[in-house]
Amino acid sequence: MITRAGTAGRDRRRSELREFLMSRRARVSPAEVGLPDGGARRRTPGLRREEVAVLAGVGASWYQWLEQGRDISVSPQVLDAVGRVLRLSNTERRHLYVLAGLNPPAAEVEPSKRDMCEGLRRLIDTWMPYPAHIMDRYYNCVLYNDAAATVLGMRPETTWNCILDFFTDPLYRSRARNWEHNARTVVAQFRATCAANPDDEGFQQVLADLTGASAEFAALWEERDIEDAGQIRKELDHPLVGLLSLESTALQVPARPDLTIVLHTPLEEANTAAKLEWLASPEGRRGAMYPVAG
Incomplete structure (x- = not known):
């Protein structure tokens, strides 16, 4: 009716x-x-x-x-x-x-909107001293700010694929206190993305790379959990400042549906905001220049 x-x-x-x-x-x-x-x-x-x-x-x-x-x-x-x-x-x-x-x-990128990276670079740099990065539709890292390098360990020598690094980067895993809990969420969100793009060979390639590189990913993938992208709480043990409590939020820009912006917001626990500000300060940057375990 x-x-x-x-x-x-x-x-x-x-x-x-x-x-x-x-x-x-x-x-x-x-x-x-x-x-x-x-x-x-x-x-x-x-x-x-x-x-x-x-x-x-x-x-x-x-x-x-x-x-x-x-x-x-x-x-x-x-x-x-x-x-x-x-x-x-x-x-x-x-x-x-x-x-x-x-x-x-499905939304597509208009030709006039393809050159937005400079504006997005300004966005994540303005998010300092908090970590932020941008991924393409296959979870490949497109841009990241200095805080993402300092806190999350993003660096040129990693694969530049965020979900593959989540499972295989020893530096990130050594810092992530709640890695096991978040791993289930990450895989469930990735399954939702793959399900929405069943004929996309790019996702199938990422899936093959993940399955071959990580037995832990393969086991979680077989559980077939599915979840929409949203917010994830991250607890990181940083070698210079100790515990950091962050909330990551995945955002999409309608004009660039092929990109996802991931912003990390400090939570009240562990005085995280002040610690991130110190890490971005000249003193904190000098401290990061010296080798520290983890």
Whole structure:
């Protein structure tokens, strides 16, 4: 049964669909799609409905009904054809799916958003003196700040894959007090990511590398636990300042769905914030220059 609120929401969505398609159609000139512009006789800004229909390979009446927000059956293939004619961005294409009542396709990185690393570098550097790093979709480390190096042991000679390092880096494991507890969460979150990308060979390669490198990972993977990414409490025993209690939070930037930002926030226990500030100070940096066990 459709409730009054459901009917109102559907009507709003159809109204927005109509206005959205009309506005996108008005942006595209006939010349951009290889049609004559018609000169001064052309009254319609952008493309006509009939022109969109022909270029998308759909019936003129059907497209008119779509733009009017009528209750018609739509398919992803047809919406993609309309999106190509209207030159929709990936974000706009996903929006069209939502307005048409379909599950949107996976988010993609817009070409104009690919060069965001400088801005993201500024973000994690501003997070100092707290650790922060950025991973790609396969858990490969893209960037990390100085605190991540000092506290988490991130360094050029490791694999640069965060989940592989979690299981195989002896420096990190020597510091992680609650490693066994967090290992279950890490594997469960990785399984959720793999399950969402079943045909992605990149994840299959990471899985093969992990299974071959760590018997502990392989055993946990067989338990088939699954969990969404979120926050993880980390207790680290740092050789210079002792216990550090941190909470890591995984964040995604909608414009860069291929990247995950991991920010570590100090918890109140063990005076962690003050210890991190000292480690980032000139005195703390000098202390880190000398070999210390662990």
